[in-house]
Amino acid sequence: MSSITIDPKSILVDALKMNQEKFQLSNLILPNKKSLRAIYEYYALKGDLLEFAKDATIGVEMLPAPPKQPNTDNLSDDEAERIKIEYAQLQRMYEDQKQSYTMHVPYGDFMMIQNYLEKYEMTLAATPAIKGNRFYAFTKNAEQQDQGGMLGFLKRNQREQQS
Amino acid sequence: MTELIEIIVNIFIYMNMYWYVIVFTFVPALYYILLNFFQFPLITNKIHELVIIMTPEKIKIKKITARYMPFFNFKNGIYWFDIPCSDIDSLNQIHTYIAEVNQPITKMERRKNKVNDLITNQSKIKQLSGHKLLLLRNFKKHLHRHYTLTIDAEQNIYKLTPTDIAQPLKINFYHSIGVYIQKSVEQPKEQVIESSGGNLILQAITTQTILQQVQYVQEHSYYSSNFAFNLLRKIIRIERNYMMYVLGSIDPKIIAVIIAMVGMIAGGYLLMTMLSPANMLGDMPT
Numbered sequence: 032m033s034s035i036t037i038d039p040k041s042i043l044v045d046a047l048k049m050n051q052e053k054f055q056l057s058n059l060i061l062p063n064k065k066s067l068r069a070i071y072e073y074y075a076l077k078g079d080l081l082e083f084a085k086d087a088t089i090g091v092e093m094l095p096a097p098p099k100q101p102n103t104d105n106l107s108d109d110e111a112e113r114i115k116i117e118y119a120q121l122q123r124m125y126e127d128q129k130q131s132y133t134m135h136v137p138y139g140d141f142m143m144i145q146n147y148l149e150k151y152e153m154t155l156a157a158t159p160a161i162k163g164n165r166f167y168a169f170t171k172n173a174e175q176q177d178q179g180g181m182l183g184f185l186k187r188n189q190r191e192q193q194s
Numbered sequence: 195m196t197e198l199i200e201i202i203v204n205i206f207i208y209m210n211m212y213w214y215v216i217v218f219t220f221v222p223a224l225y226y227i228l229l230n231f232f233q234f235p236l237i238t239n240k241i242h243e244l245v246i247i248m249t250p251e252k253i254k255i256k257k258i259t260a261r262y263m264p265f266f267n268f269k270n271g272i273y274w275f276d277i278p279c280s281d282i283d284s285l286n287q288i289h290t291y292i293a294e295v296n297q298p299i300t301k302m303e304r305r306k307n308k309v310n311d312l313i314t315n316q317s318k319i320k321q322l323s324g325h326k327l328l329l330l331r332n333f334k335k336h337l338h339r340h341y342t343l344t345i346d347a348e349q350n351i352y353k354l355t356p357t358d359i360a361q362p363l364k365i366n367f368y369h370s371i372g373v374y375i376q377k378s379v380e381q382p383k384e385q386v387i388e389s390s391g392g393n394l395i396l397q398a399i400t401t402q403t404i405l406q407q408v409q410y411v412q413e414h415s416y417y418s419s420n421f422a423f424n425l426l427r428k429i430i431r432i433e434r435n436y437m438m439y440v441l442g443s444i445d446p447k448i449i450a451v452i453i454a455m456v457g458m459i460a461g462g463y464l465l466m467t468m469l470s471p472a473n474m475l476g477d478m479p480t
Binding site: 061062063064065066068069072073075076079080082083084085086087088139140143144147151154155158 | 304306308309310312313414415416421422424425428429432436437439440441442443
């Protein structure tokens with residue numbers, strides 16, 4: 032009978048990867064419980080700005096064709112790399128356009144809102160740096176977790192005796 | 195009962211004795227009532243840039259005192275300025291809005307850059323003031339009860355005309371006004387040639403039109419003055435407090451208010467104990 036080894040961390044990562052934004056939010060280590068208000072206010076403002084900018088005449092049917100993948104077969108390495116970067120930029124722009132048109136928001140307004148909200152987004156993203164342990168869950172082994180105080184001391188003693 | 199009758203009789207006797215004081219105090223009051231009842235704010239003594247805001251029944255008229263920002267604030271709404279309409283006779287300029295709709299009725303096509311305006315103008319500068327006349331120079335015109343305001347939306351001009359028919363919107367207790375928008379409609383070429391200048395229409399702004407516009411705004415928040423107002427308030431609030439939200443700290447204003455309240459209660463308690471009769475009495479007699 033073959034035993035299947037499951038890595039719980041990779042399952043967790045795969046599940047969180049399903050939604051990039053939520054994955055990033057789950058990584059935030061906020062300085063305080065009350066700091067959740069920052070996330071709430073940020074998304075409330077973003078939602079209201081996008082709602083205000085809505086234009087009924089704009090829709091996903093106005094979306095241009097997606098950028099074509101460039102053929103880099105007969106090009107030098109440097110040239111191919113440059114074209115790939117350009118393609119990635121175009122692809123990103125297309126994704127933004129798709130998102131804005133799906134929400135019936137003009138692309139100019141959408142970009143303006145994104146640029147305006149960037150400072151809040153960056154501030155939120157920088158919050159783990161306050162504690163400096165962004166990947167705490169992935170770097171620290173759960174078995175090695177030691178508790179402080181009398182309870183931790185007793186547990187450590189018990190473990191040492193067992194080994 | 196007899197005392198009360200005595201007081202009333204005395205009041206009448208004094209009124210009879212000092213009637214001239216009563217008359218002189220009533221003159222300003224009467225003038226104030228006359229001004230408020232009979233003034234027609236669109237007939238001004240000086241040249242003004244005015245804002246007209248139409249609610250389903252009434253019209254509110256305000257005076258523009260500054261134009262530092264692309265929009266102004268009126269009650270719980272934000273309204274965007276546009277090219278005003280001018281009167282050739284009085285040289286006044288007017289901006290006409292329907293309450294709750296943030297663009298003038300003469301320029302209802304989607305105005306660009308509203309989001310940019312809200313993001314970049316985050317101060318609450320007062321740009322409107324009340325508009326009341328202190329002297330009714332052309333009293334005969336002010337005394338005329340009903341007027342029509344015809345606005346040419348394309349040439350940005352307006353005309354104020356007295357009429358004998360009561361109009362749908364009220365300005366004050368005495369006056370009523372009807373607002374009409376003159377627009378040209380596109381017609382097939384053959385028809386235009388046949389009827390000379392027949393492609394102009396006159397759209398009356400009635401209570402029903404205003405209600406329809408308000409309903410439209412409820413579905414399209416880009417035109418809502420109240421939505422824009424709340425959004426601007428939210429932008430200002432988050433700009434000011436975002437770092438406090440992220441750090442999860444308490445607003446220093448709230449702490450200051452709590453300290454002041456505790457101080458006031460403690461101060462009051464101390465004063466009461468100091469001034470209480472128990473402290474003022476001497477020692478117990480032995």
